[in-house]
Each structure stands twice: as structure tokens, then as C-alpha cells.
Amino acid sequence: MTATDRPWTRIETYYAGAYWGVRREVPEDCGRRTARLLELLAPCDPFFAHWYRPTRSLKDERKFPLSSSDMSTLTEMFRRGVNREKGKPVIEELGFNVSFGNGGGDYDRSALGILCGCYSEVIPNSCVLSLPTLGRSPNAERVISAPVLTEAVRSMALAMDPDWAVAMSHAHRDMDDNDQPVPWVGWLTYFSKQRGTVPPLPAPVRIEPVEDKGTLIVLTPERFTVANPEHVALARRVRELLTRAGLITTR
Template identity: 30%
Template sequence: MSAMYVGAYWGARAEPASTCAARLARCLESLHGAHPALTSWCHKGRSHAGARRPVDVDPGSLTTLVERGRARRDVDDETIDELGFTGGMWNGQTPSVGLTFQCGATFMPIGNNMVLQLSGGGEGETLTEPAVARAVLDSLVNAWEPAWVTWTTDAWRNAQGAEPGRPVVGWLTYLRGVPAYGIPDELASVAMAGGVLVSAALTFAEVTEERILSVREALRGAGALDLRGGGSEVGS
């Protein structure tokens, strides 16, 4: 299976490290209840021991983690405020889940995002149970207030040829600011937190590349993909 991921994307939003950390904390707290594999996190590291060091999820510790990812110039170590903050962690268990984020950026070729890289097959299939998937999307949407979210794969993304910053359609696609009544009747959609959630199929296993392209064409024809999330869509 091509790499599966859930990506949330939004445009220019100048936020300090403390605000980004508060959003991250809300997201992690919500993900905690979505699936056992999302209950705890570890720092990334070059050694086995380093990659097993737990992430403290209290606001102060997360603010320090976010601040550590502030963009700086190589020459003089000066901060580059327009690039915001980057960071990442992983869950340290099976199924494996990686988490990366970029927040506080105002330079839109970079953009802001949070991406969950998900294991496919085996125990990873439990992450695609509809109730779990909806809980994961709710966590990202409520915490980060993104312009759009996609639950997709590298192969499906590449097949679409979407412009940088434009929504990429997946099994599940959230579009902020798009009303449910603006979605074509032939597509399964439901209102969700200031926007709409569109499903390409009832389950992840039922989705095909042809179905993804069909849903994308229907959404494009309805003008539902005209919003921009800023920067290049990142999934790997």
C-alpha cells in the first residue's frame, strides 16, 4: 500500500510558540481518545534510546518543544519569524504513527500544516475504522482550524496533480468555509466545524484511484476546491 497519511493545511497565520503549543496540546489530548496508538508520544532521535524518550504534553513543555523548532539562519543563527516553527514526534509503538507540524508561518511557499503518517496493513488497519478516522479528523480540525484536511495516500495525491496549496482529495476530505449544500448530491457529505466533510467511500478499503479522481472532478466542478491552504501539500 502506498504511504497513508492525514494532513491538515492552512494559510498564513502569525502565532507565537505558546499559541502553537496550545493548539498542539489540544490536538494531542483529543487524539488520545481516538485510538490506543495515539495515547502517548516520543521524541525523534538518532539512537534507539533517544527515540524512546517520552514527550511531555503539558503546555510549558510543548512550548519549549515548539520554540526549539524556530527557523534560524545558518550564518548568524538569527530567527526567521516568517517561517514559524517546525517539529515532530512519533508514537513509539505499533501501529507506528509519525507526527510533524509547521505553524506560525507567514511565508506561504512554506505554509502551515500538521501531518500524521500512518502505518498501513496489519494493526494499522484499525486506524481506518470509520469512528476512529472521524475522531482523528475532529482532533485536527478543532485544534488547528485548517483550511482543509485530507486522509489520503501518496499514490492518490500524485494521481490528482493538484496545484501547490490547493486541496488534495482523499478517502475523507474536509473543506473549511464550504457549506454542505454546496456539495454535489451524488457525493456523501456532512457538515463539520465550519465546513464540510466529504467521504469517497464508507470505508478506506473501498476507495480506488478512480473513485478519488471522480470525487475530485465533482468537487472541482462545484467550485469547492478553490480555497487555498498555503504552501506545498506535504505528505511524505
């Protein structure tokens, strides 16, 4: 079965995620990182300029704006986001979980889910940005583009200091074997300089530095889709080259 035969490729949904290993941090540290992220995301696109505190009902979300300068609120969100089983002590090594959105509707919405301060060897820290749905959102066509996502992934790299980050479709992530090692290679992929040096890659791939933090790889200037076999082949070729260069380690 080819990618174009698969029913889940008809509507591709996209996201961006940053991931890093053991890093013990307190709520204030996580709050500062998140404040920096919101500050950097705002100029990427108007869709990322406004965020709201989490509420029990999405219809109430816009009542509680969240500012990058409101460190006390951000810190308190992480302090309340401890992990524990009901009635049992806090599981400190699992860090702090928070999630909040930009006030959009069902398909015209972005949300940030952040796990920070985790020092378990099993669960990675992460920052995941969901994106609006193509064909169902008036903003998706603009937001899900190489220029906007380049700046969004760059923002995540600078604010969260991850080991790696990616922007890709869920269909692309899921189409390969489940035992494929991470990092995933997506439409856009970021590697911290600690992982190694990105080798020369074939056209139309673009490689650019992210200040002194690491390197961003953009596979194609047009929107990556698994319905395009040339895109899929390019991603696999780039993964092979990155694996040879030691940036991706096989199990």
C-alpha cells in the same frame, strides 16, 4: 497504464494532513493548538493515546513521555523549532517546526510533523500525521479505517483550524498530474466553511459537519485504494463537483 499495473500500488501507505495559509502565531499559540490535538486524538484509538518528546535516537524516545497538559514542554519545543540557516538570524516568517512520535517501531509507528506560525505567502502551515504500514503493523488494519480516520481528521480540524485537511494514500496523491490544484480530494477530505458550501455528492459518499468549523467528506466506508478503479473514478467525480462548487480553484 492502469492503476493496478503500477508497482507502487502493491503496498499503499497512508497519512492524514491539515493545511492552512498565513497565520502569524507565537510558540505559546502553537503549543496550545498541539495540546488540544493530542487531547482529541487520544480517544480516537489507543495507537494515538501516547506521544513522546523528540530524541536524537528513536530507541530513546519512550524515555520522554509528552502530555497534552505539559504546556511548558510543548511551548519550548516550538520555541526551539525556529527556522534559520546555520549561523544566520532566525527567519521569523517561516514559523516553527516540531516533530515527534508515538514510540512505535519502523512500520508500526505514527508521527506528527507540525509547521505552525508561518506567515510566508509561499509555504503553508501544516500538521501531518503519518500512519502505520498495512501488512507490517499489528495496528494498521484497525487504524487505517474510515471510523478511526474520521475522528483523526476531525481532531485536526478542531485543534488546528485548517483551511482543508485530507486522509489518503501516498499512491493516490501521486497518481494524478503534479499540476493538480490543492486541496487534494482523498479518502476523507475536510473543508473549512470559509471555502464555501459542499454540494450534494453521489453515493456512497458521506458528508458530515465538524461542529461550526466546516464539513468532512468520506468517499467510501471501506478502505480507499488506487487498486480499485471505482474508488479512483469516484474521487475524480467528486473533485469535479467540488471544483464546480468553488471549493477547489483551478490555477
